[in-house]
Amino acid sequence: MTRIRHSVTAAATAVLLAPGVATASTTDSPDDAQLLLLLDSSGSMEDPDAEGEPKIDAAKAAVGTLVDGLNPDQQVGVRLFGGSVPLDEPREDKCTDSELVVPLGSGNTDAMRDAVEAYQPLGETPIAYALQQAADDLGEEGNRTILLVSDGIATCDPDPCEVAEELTADGFDLVVHTVGLGVDQETRDQLECVADVAGGTYYDADDTDSLTTALTRISTRAFRPFQLSGEPVQGTENPNDAPVIGTGQYLDTVADRRKTYYLVERSSPGTSLHVGATMRPTENVGLSAFYLSLETLDGKRCDFNTAMTWGNAGGNNFGTVDVTGFADHHDPDDPCGFDDQLLLSINEQQTSTLDGFPVELWVSEEPAATRTDLLPYDLDHDEWQGTRVGDPDGEVVGGTSFNDAEPIEPGRTYEGEIVEGEVLVFSVPVDWGQHVEALVDFPDPPEELYDYLRRTRIAEIGLVGPDRGDALHNLGQPDGYDRRAKVQPDERTTFAALSYDVEWNNRAWGNPNAADRAGDHYVVVSLTSGDEPGATPPIPFTLTVDVLGEVDGEPTYLEAGEQPAAATQEARSSSEAGADQSDDESSAEADPTEDASAAAPAEGGDARLLTLIWVLAGLGLVVALVGGYLLVRGRRFST
The missing domain is CATH 3.40.50.410 (von Willebrand factor, type A domain)
Structure with missing residues (x-):
């Protein structure tokens, strides 16, 4: 789906919920x-x-x-x-x-x-x-x-x-x-x-x-009702009073237009701190958005990202995003990778209506890695390798939230059903150097479904990485396939999505920010309506998923307390040459996580862009527009 960075349906690493974990959902706890x-x-x-x-x-x-x-x-x-x-x-x-x-x-x-x-x-x-x-x-x-x-x-x-x-x-x-x-x-x-x-x-x-x-x-x-879940935590408006959170899953609510702060604790120097945030409002919120930012205690920004929770034009009111604090090989002493604590903030975009809705925070810590400058840093990622819809050899139901994704095997085609308003989540293991290709096929529906499908119903497919961020290859969409479109009442409709190759250094540049760690990736299938929801009979579909590419580029992780080796000058110069342009562009962009007075121009621009997206959505231009939006609103950090 074209908007996973800003409004993803999606999923993440499965979590076994401990006693005392809170839940918030459109239904009660399972x-x-x-x-x-x-x-x-x-x-x-x-x-x-x-x-x-x-x-x-x-x-x-x-x-x-x-x-x-x-x-x-x-x-x-x-x-x-x-x-x-x-x-x-x-x-x-x-x-x-x-x-x-x-x-x-x-x-x-x-x-x-x-x-x-x-x-x-x-x-x-x-x-x-x-x-x-x-x-x-x-x-x-x-x-x-x-x-x-x-x-x-x-x-x-x-x-x-x-x-x-x-x-x-x-x-x-x-x-x-x-x-x-x-x-x-x-x-x-x-x-x-x-x-x-x-x-x-x-x-x-x-x-x-x-x-x-x-x-x-x-x-x-x-x-298995959809639910956000985690240990209750209450972020603060004052960063000096922010609660300390470590590896785990937490549940809070979004404050009205104000930043909410948390201190993310690092257990060992040089590790990468991954933080994901997920929302699914229980009512229409229009084209709302929220920001996630990670910075050092003295104000150096490590990463930020944006997620939309769509409520109009067939959106699914579901958004997820991730940020990472890590030691880039340009600067082995980067405080983003070595400070004991980083400051996390979350706030809604100025024109949004997310106040009071629950947000699920996911915190994961990846061991420190050595000589990451020698790992692949390939901006020319694989194109579609030709995965095709196969003959079904199994059935799936699908998880309904991030915490109960249904495991599937690559290289197989499954049969399933989906009803209006559902978000179905599937997990598939992906190793270093590999990528995901996924196809959702809605065959020519039976005649009894024609009346239901004449009303606009939007199907969507998305891919999410292990830490709840976008893994879609936005520039590698296969010809002839969409990721988001109307299910037709009288003809076959097929959707496709391609992820980036999983590389450690993907975290160091803007777009494939979630394709930076091996592990379970998530295929997400959703069906929503472009107008008032109604009772929809189950609509059959098939899901074909494959994991392709040679396993390559696995980092060498260190024991706790070991220091990463410094990058060679030759490797550093080569990498910097490829990164200069994106760094220059980053420095020229406004920071949406500044104080309200400083952020007003940037957030005002976002508001105007979101309004334009809302208007163009009815003309079928929203996919292309959001694709351009995510290219310029990607992850930023200083080097």
Whole structure:
């Protein structure tokens, strides 16, 4: 995606969250997540599915597979409806026929398997009553999801769509996903309505395989809501009072137009301090931006960068960026690489509306390296090597935040689905000297998706390095492919992204600031809407990722306390010749992290540029404009 430096969807190194870690998200913590399976046990479940087998058998098999894949710590329960009162009993009894056969809890997989085994078709289809009971089962706290599976329209009043709407209107924070098992159009419309008003997604299923896929995807999303997370920290407006942070992950909020300061602690001289910052506002913020800066305590700037969190023109309200403090080989005694502490600041751009939204800070320390002047310093990076969409040989769901990226293997093509508003994150290992090529292919969609896709829906692909910054090769985009464009309703749409080669010295020049360390890189796929979001059926796609290039340029890391060797004069002169131009340009640029009075011209210029971007977005010019913007707003540091 063309804007990962300024508004990335994206990802980073997976983190195991320790007890006491705070979370902030569009939903609650996955530790509070509860999933209730609400299963139709009406007499029609005895009818054959698309494979000629009883629908109840497909449901048993699919739920059994789901149960086998659950984490024992996850809070899950099962409620049936239409399974206790025969059809010849009084209607009032049949229309209140719903039973919680497995109460919500963890470690109850054996009870769930027993319930599935005893699952039999019997009575009516009292969906509305079952929804009301399921809401009571879930209570009023935590991240709550109902997964409703039915093969027929409700046979009892009231209308289940109205009930779902009432539950939402009452402030009950609830998501209801629905699955129609071999249903007719009338039933499909009703189940789609329930999902729509309750913030969920409707899935069609015809047999065991399709039902298993639907249940697996819904349950995965239920337990992996997007979230920013980390140890709570409160930055200060006065740098003298700034909290000290070291390697780890932290959570704070952005202050209104003011810088927030932190002291980043270095454990050993000569190491590289990598700091990433990520935001995903929970509402439209327009073309907002935030700055991240790293400097010494006496005011020497080591690095700064900018990230946009887009909210208009199909943006995804998701931004991430990184900065690095390191000892450049031009100056082995550079305080950016040797001072015990560096001053980190974050602030929103003047016209932004990010005040009060959470920001996730990621701090990592890379060991000191010796003779980095002899490592590759190649500005002529590889072009696209010809990766093509392959035949799928696996399925993926994707992580939904930086902290749960789904690992994938290079050289393979995977099948997946995405719904409007999702950001899916995948991780792939990349070594020194290698780069990533990624293709997302939306095949010619089925006709039932045409109406949904006629409304502007923007798909995007991006690449992010291990420290949550842009790894995209902005000048190496393969011919014929975009990174961000509208998914078409009646034709195939393919997107592609290429990263820079991973080289240690990439951190010493502007553009590939995140392609400077080997490790897990991240492929990010997102789908957003250009106007008001709506209920979107899952849209199928394939993801093809390859890692190419010979392993080369691995730095020699030192033991803690060892000093890097000084660069040779010959190597230094050669490197300086290639760096003079970018250094001159850097010195001529305004510093967006100066005090408000000094920064006003620079930030005013940014505001005018952001306004221009917003206007041109509707004309389809935003990709090219942002590409130019990131070339001039890249990392700056003194040498």
